[in-house]
Amino acid sequence: MKHNNIKRSLSVRDIALIGIMAATLIAAQVTLAALPNIEIVSLLIIVFTLTFGLKVFYSIIVFTCIETFIWGMGLWSIMYFYIWIILAIVVYLFRKQDSVWFWSIVSAIYGLCFGALGSILYLVIGGVRTAFAWWIAGIPWDVAHCIANFVLTLVLYKPLVSAFKRLKGLTQLN
Secondary structure (H helix, E strand, O other), rough: OOOOOOOOOOOHHHHHHHHHHHHHHHHHHHHOOOOOOOOOOOHHHHHHHHHHHHHHHHHHHHHHHHHHHHOOOOOHHHHHHHHHHHHHHHHHOOOOOOOOOHHHHHHHHHHHHHHHHHHHHHHHHHHHHHHHHHHHOOOHHHHHHHHHHHHHHHHHHHHHHHHHHHHHHHHHHO
């Protein structure tokens, strides 16, 4: 039986890399969970998208599933599936940018918009008033998220890109 004509979409190295990305996202999220709206998941998704391209989508799905196992199922679980994917899409569209300032601003805007993006689910299940109330109530948290994302990206972007580019080089060895 010939297997040479069968093309695998994900190699063993790809699966291992996706596992490393998902584990890094989980470790980062759990480590900072006690701090209100201070997280590095946004930054890591930016770095992973820029470094590993479309494979980031697999890691986001795995990350969100594991988070659901850890924290339990809730509306946030559904939100995380699309909220993090939206960030990865935006980053992928601007992937040619290499400025720490550009990505710090993108990360800040994303943090500021996090509640608005999350309110989309409330719009579907509760209507405009519910979505608007949920979004408005979270604005102080979104502002904190915005500031934290900006500072963390400004400080950690270059070292993380450098580290994960080295990892990418290791995964491409024969």
